[in-house]
Amino acid sequence: MSKTTTPDTTDQRGLTLRRDVSVDSQLRMTWRRFRQHRLAIIGAVVIALFYLVVIFADFLAYADPRAGEAGVGLVSPQRIHFIDNGSISPYVYQLEGVRDPNTFQRVYTPNKNKKIPVVFFVRGYEYKLFGFIPTDRHLIGVEGAKAEESLFLLGTDVQGRDLWSRVMLATRVSMTIGLVGVAISLVLGIVLGGISGYFGGLIDTLIQRLIEILRSIPTIPLWMGLAAAMPREWSILQVYLSITIIISLVSWTQLARVVRGRFLSLRYEEFVLAAQVIGCRPPKIIFVHMLPSFLSHIIAVTTLTLPAMIISETSLSFLGLGLRPPALSWGTLLQQAQNVQAIAMTPWLLIPAIPVIVVVLAFNFLGDGLRDAADPYATVRGKGF
Amino acid sequence: MLHYFLRRFLIAIITVIAISILSFAIIQLPRGDYVNTYVAQQTASGTQISAEESENLRKQYGLDQPMWRQYLTWISNVLRGDFGLSFEWQRPVSSVIGERLMLTIVLTSAAVVFTWIIALPIGIYSAVRQYSPLDYLFTFIGFIGLAIPSFLVALILMYLGFKYFNADIGGLFSSEYVNAPWSRGRVWDLMKHLPLPAMVLALSGTAEVIRVMRANLLDELRKPYVSAARAKGLTEWQVIMRHPVRVALNPFISTIGYLLPYVISGSVIVSLVLSLPTIGPLLLRSLLAQDMYLAGAIVLLLGVMTVIGTFISDLLLMWVDPRIRSEM
Numbered sequence: 001m002s003k004t005t006t007p008d009t010t011d012q013r014g015l016t017l018r019r020d021v022s023v024d025s026q027l028r029m030t031w032r033r034f035r036q037h038r039l040a041i042i043g044a045v046v047i048a049l050f051y052l053v054v055i056f057a058d059f060l061a062y063a064d065p066r067a068g069e070a071g072v073g074l075v076s077p078q079r080i081h082f083i084d085n086g087s088i089s090p091y092v093y094q095l096e097g098v099r100d101p102n103t104f105q106r107v108y109t110p111n112k113n114k115k116i117p118v119v120f121f122v123r124g125y126e127y128k129l130f131g132f133i134p135t136d137r138h139l140i141g142v143e144g145a146k147a148e149e150s151l152f153l154l155g156t157d158v159q160g161r162d163l164w165s166r167v168m169l170a171t172r173v174s175m176t177i178g179l180v181g182v183a184i185s186l187v188l189g190i191v192l193g194g195i196s197g198y199f200g201g202l203i204d205t206l207i208q209r210l211i212e213i214l215r216s217i218p219t220i221p222l223w224m225g226l227a228a229a230m231p232r233e234w235s236i237l238q239v240y241l242s243i244t245i246i247i248s249l250v251s252w253t254q255l256a257r258v259v260r261g262r263f264l265s266l267r268y269e270e271f272v273l274a275a276q277v278i279g280c281r282p283p284k285i286i287f288v289h290m291l292p293s294f295l296s297h298i299i300a301v302t303t304l305t306l307p308a309m310i311i312s313e314t315s316l317s318f319l320g321l322g323l324r325p326p327a328l329s330w331g332t333l334l335q336q337a338q339n340v341q342a343i344a345m346t347p348w349l350l351i352p353a354i355p356v357i358v359v360v361l362a363f364n365f366l367g368d369g370l371r372d373a374a375d376p377y378a379t380v381r382g383k384g385f
Numbered sequence: 386m387l388h389y390f391l392r393r394f395l396i397a398i399i400t401v402i403a404i405s406i407l408s409f410a411i412i413q414l415p416r417g418d419y420v421n422t423y424v425a426q427q428t429a430s431g432t433q434i435s436a437e438e439s440e441n442l443r444k445q446y447g448l449d450q451p452m453w454r455q456y457l458t459w460i461s462n463v464l465r466g467d468f469g470l471s472f473e474w475q476r477p478v479s480s481v482i483g484e485r486l487m488l489t490i491v492l493t494s495a496a497v498v499f500t501w502i503i504a505l506p507i508g509i510y511s512a513v514r515q516y517s518p519l520d521y522l523f524t525f526i527g528f529i530g531l532a533i534p535s536f537l538v539a540l541i542l543m544y545l546g547f548k549y550f551n552a553d554i555g556g557l558f559s560s561e562y563v564n565a566p567w568s569r570g571r572v573w574d575l576m577k578h579l580p581l582p583a584m585v586l587a588l589s590g591t592a593e594v595i596r597v598m599r600a601n602l603l604d605e606l607r608k609p610y611v612s613a614a615r616a617k618g619l620t621e622w623q624v625i626m627r628h629p630v631r632v633a634l635n636p637f638i639s640t641i642g643y644l645l646p647y648v649i650s651g652s653v654i655v656s657l658v659l660s661l662p663t664i665g666p667l668l669l670r671s672l673l674a675q676d677m678y679l680a681g682a683i684v685l686l687l688g689v690m691t692v693i694g695t696f697i698s699d700l701l702l703m704w705v706d707p708r709i710r711s712e713m
Contacts, residue, residue: 213400218691220650221668221684222407228672228680229414311534315654318536319669337540338658344547353537360532 030296033373040369046362050175050355057172058127061165062138063148066326067125068159071097071149075108075160077348078152080118090118092142094150105345116150117143155348157336166328167352173329175359177244178309182302185248189255190298194286196256197263204260211253219250220315227321236327243322247312251305258301262294296374303367307360314356330356389703397696404688405463409456412681420448423472463685469678473671478682482664486686488557488575489652489663493690495579496586496648497641503584504591508598512606512633513625527592535589535651539658542585557582557661582659586651590644598633605629638705641698645691653687 034040053060075095082090093110100107122141129135142151154163196207226246230239263286266272275285291298310330316322317331318338325332333352337343343350420442424434443449450458462469468478511520533541556563562574605611606629614624656665664683671679 209396209399212396213403216400216646216688216691216695217404217407218646218649218653218687220653221687222411224653224668224672225408225411225680225684226414228675229411307532315534315536319654319657321669321672334537334540340543340547343540343544347544347548350540350544353540356537357529357533360534361528364528364532 030373034369037369037372039365040373043362043365043369046358047366050171050359050362053168053171054175055130056139057168059129059137060139061162061168062122062124062141062151063162063165064125065161065165065169065328067148068161069148069156072108072152072156072160073106073158074346075152075156076346077155077163077351080153084115091115092118092151094145095152116145118151119143154351155346157349163333163348163351166333167330167355170328170330170333170352171355173240173323173327174310174313174331174356177240177313177329178306180241181244181248181251181309181313182305184245185252185255185305186298186302188248188252190259190291192252193256193259194263194291197260198267198282198286198290200264200267207256208260211256214250214253217250219312222250223247223312223316224319224321227316236323239323239327243313243316244309247309247316251308251312254305255298255301258297259294262297263290266290266293294374296370300367300370300374303363303370307363307367310356310360310363390700393696393699397692400692401689404692405460405685406456408681408685408688409459411684412459412677413452413455414677463682468682471671471676471679473674473676473679478679481667481679482682482686485662485664485667488661489649489656489665489687490690491575492557492579492583492586492656492661492663493645493648493652495583496590496652497644499580499583499587500590500594500644500648503587504594504598507591508595509602509625509630511595511599512602515603523595527595530588531592533588534654535585536654536658538588539582539585539655542581543658556659557663563662582655582661585655585659586648589651590647594644601633602629605632635702635705638698638701641694641701645694645698649687649691 072095075097078092078095080090080092082088084091092115093112094114094116095108096111097106097108099105118140119142120140121137122143123136124138124141126134126136140151148162152162152164154167156162157166192207196204223246226249227243230242234242272285272289275289280289313322313329314331314334317324317329318334320335323329323332325335330352334350337346337349337353420439423442424439427434440449448455459469466479468482470476471478471481474481507523511523514520557575557578558565558571559574559578562571565571606625608629611624611629614628615621619627652663653665653668655661656663657669660666664686668680668683668687671677671683
């Protein structure tokens, strides 16, 4: 609590202005409320880490995610040995693949005589940091061998592409596709919800019915239908954009509802009335006067919309109707784990499910915390756990 | 009351019309029409079709008509039970969908019932014993259920089933019943296979319903009539079950409205993973093959199913909650 230390003052009329009353800005109260929500803080940290991965995806990967090595298909996650002859120097054993004459599967055995040291900041495949700085440095790698042929932190897929590196790059797509989608539904939600709540009457009824109809349609079949109509020859970028648009088609409705509710409750507040009286135009009243007063609510709802978008993209891509290989996303990676045979023989192909679950949980915790904090005057009821 | 009924009915009708337009749009979206596909097919198999012939085909199928005309033709056929021809199966759409639609309805209804069976007692417990360790535990599990998309739950269960029981847990029937005609044995077999996929589907909705139930009951528990009931000397169990739970239950019925689109959506993907013979896998296949009449019919049917379910829940609510009856 920020207590001002200035002494009490007396104004012209001789009234004492007490200064020992604690004064907190709304922002500070919100922040304090938010800080108490421990899970929300954890969620925020996790999400921040994921976005760091988005920025440094290529740096964190060590093998070219698109380069397949036929000789190392379906390698299971590899063990890293940390202690070599009593000192800490991580290494892995060279793997030697032999085709089993009975099952025709490649079986890999570590060659205990060939140690490959694992080191930091090594040269690997070339990429552009932040999209414009050409470099070939990677966080980890191996010495004296090609990373593509010797290091398999999370194993490889059928074509011998390294799963760790692929997950890193997939994070970039999966984490940003939601952002673009949310941006679209944010605009739709605020504009339509704002109009609906501000003007009321017939427009309100029409928009509310539209929302009701949209919400009663099962989304996945609808998305599947729309996604399947995308021409096969479209580029990755075109598909990416259309997927975001398809997903945001439905998700704006929730935002619009929140915005409308807020507008309805604010419509007859004195400051809105005052703005109307001095002749402000509706757009100015909506965006300059009313919107800022419930911005925190919008942020909270947005945070809760993001995980839904991530799940949608993952589901569509998993079905083969969303992003398609060679595009990398958690959904396209999970496509390889679609049937029980694949899961039984190569369970590590399910690993891309872990970031999906972690990120969605984190967003939910963060959104919950934000929602509670957005209303710092409300009494704490559901302690939000 | 009549006003309420009519209003709901009108909304349901409008929604169905909107869904039918969307479904028709989906049928129309891919480039080219059925004749293009047909010509390509015939050419591939060695039969040449002249431009004149394909024009005739277009006329025959009414593809030269303006869009709204085609929509009206399609929808009036649908109303008569004729969903068009599935190109891929070369059979009427209705015969392809047939049993699968019924199994979809069985599966989604089971999922909704499971959602309640799981969420109802947990919600009551969490409200009555607020902030107890179990309350926290259930809230946490609820969060996890919310965070993991149902198809991932299905994948993980399949992996566990294979690893620890060495069994394929997919499907709705044992192998000897898959293509068998309906019999008592087949129904029993279905009953045995149903709980697992239904639970998977139920999991994602459960979290939300627990939350709603907990919040509602907490609100009710603070009201004076609860104290009055206690003062009358009822046991705690009677106090809670007889009054506040009944009031808190109302939103339950109204949750069908948003639960259904959710569960039906989920069923499409979960069916694919667990290879259930519902219309989900059929929808995916038809979309990938651009068998658009089949796809459009499935989207339409799933949508209409949702609307009917929601409408029934509205009526139930009207029946259960006297406040709605008197309000209107």
